[in-house]
Structure formats: structure tokens, C-alpha cells
Amino acid sequence: MPKLSEFSLKIIEMIQKIPKGCVATYGQIASLSGNPQGARHVVRILHSSSRKRDLPWHRIVNRNGEISLSPGQGYEIQKQLLEQEGIFFNERDRIDFEKFLWKPLGSH
DNA sequence: CAACTGACGATAG
DNA sequence: CCTATCGCCAGTT
Numbered sequence: 094m095p096k097l098s099e100f101s102l103k104i105i106e107m108i109q110k111i112p113k114g115c116v117a118t119y120g121q122i123a124s125l126s127g128n129p130q131g132a133r134h135v136v137r138i139l140h141s142s143s144r145k146r147d148l149p150w151h152r153i154v155n156r157n158g159e160i161s162l163s164p165g166q167g168y169e170i171q172k173q174l175l176e177q178e179g180i181f182f183n184e185r186d187r188i189d190f191e192k193f194l195w196k197p198l199g200s201h
Numbered sequence: 202c203a204a205c206t207g208a209c210g211a212t213a214g
Numbered sequence: 215c216c217t218a219t220c221g222c223c224a225g226t227t
Contacts, residue, residue: 098224119209130222132209137225139208153208161208171208 097142100128104138111152114178115195116188118156125197151175152195158188 097105103126111117123131135153143150151174155161162168172182180193188194 101224123209128223130210131224133207133222134209134224136207136209137223140206141225150208155208156210163208167208 097138100126100131100134101138103127104131104135105142105146105148108135108138108148108150108153109146110197111149111195113149114180114193116152116154116158116175116180116193117195119153119161120156121195122153154188158190158194159186 104122107117107122107125119132119135120129122135123129128134139148139150139153142148151171160168160171162171175188176182180188183189
């Protein structure tokens with residue numbers, strides 16, 4: 094088991110904090126973890142640690158609110174998991190951020 | 202150690 | 215709206 098950087102550990106931590114019924118973007122997680130440019134690294138963490146750490150990987154979508162996985166590569170699974178949490182997709186197959194984007198902390 | 206990789210993001214046309 | 219590029223950067227090989 095490789096040692097992960099502090100940045101990576103934070104990414105894992107943030108992903109675990111995403112509440113059920115909400116989604117977050119790759120860039121958002123990276124930014125909250127201290128590196129706004131590290132979106133691609135979030136991907137690597139999901140690849141290497143999502144299964145091991147039992148992360149809610151399906152709650153991560155791209156900046157447009159779309160599923161980034163290709164059909165046959167997990168797209169259907171992710172969509173199903175999200176819909177099971179009460180998240181739905183609009184006519185362009187996107188998630189409405191106004192309703193479902195995770196807003197950490199007192200954004201009220 | 203160096204190259205490669207990728208479920209991204211921003212920008213330009 | 216779409217495609218094409220470039221920047222990004224730690225984990226993996």
C-alpha cells in the first residue's frame with residue numbers, strides 16, 4: 094500500500110464527506126483539497142483507491158454536471174446509483190447544480 | 202529516475 | 215452547440 098501525499102489524503106477525505114443525494118465536481122474536490130489545478134489527480138485517486146477505501150465515487154461528475162464515464166465503462170452504473178439517491182438528469186443528460194451540487198460548510 | 206497516464210478544466214475557433 | 219489543444223500533476227510503470 095503506497096504512501097499517499099497529504100493532498101491525496103485530503104481528496105479521499107473530501108470525497109467521503111459528500112452527502113448522499115449530492116454531487117461534487119472533480120475540480121471542486123481538488124480545490125477543497127488545496128490544489129485547484131489538481132482535478133486530474135482526483136481521477137487517479139478514484140482509480141487507485143475508490144474500491145479499497147469504499148469511496149462514493151459515483152457522486153463525482155465533471156464541471157458540466159455530466160457523467161464522465163463512457164457507456165460500457167461505468168456510465169450506466171453511475172447514473173443508476175445517482176438516481177437511486179434521488180438525483181435526476183435533465184433533458185441534456187445533465188445534473189442540475191442548483192439542486193444537487195454539494196455546498197460544503199455554511200454557504201447559507 | 203523518466204516517461205506515461207488520465208472518470209479534468211479552461212480557452213479558442 | 216461541438217471539436218481541438220494545452221496546462222496541469224501525483225500515482226503508476
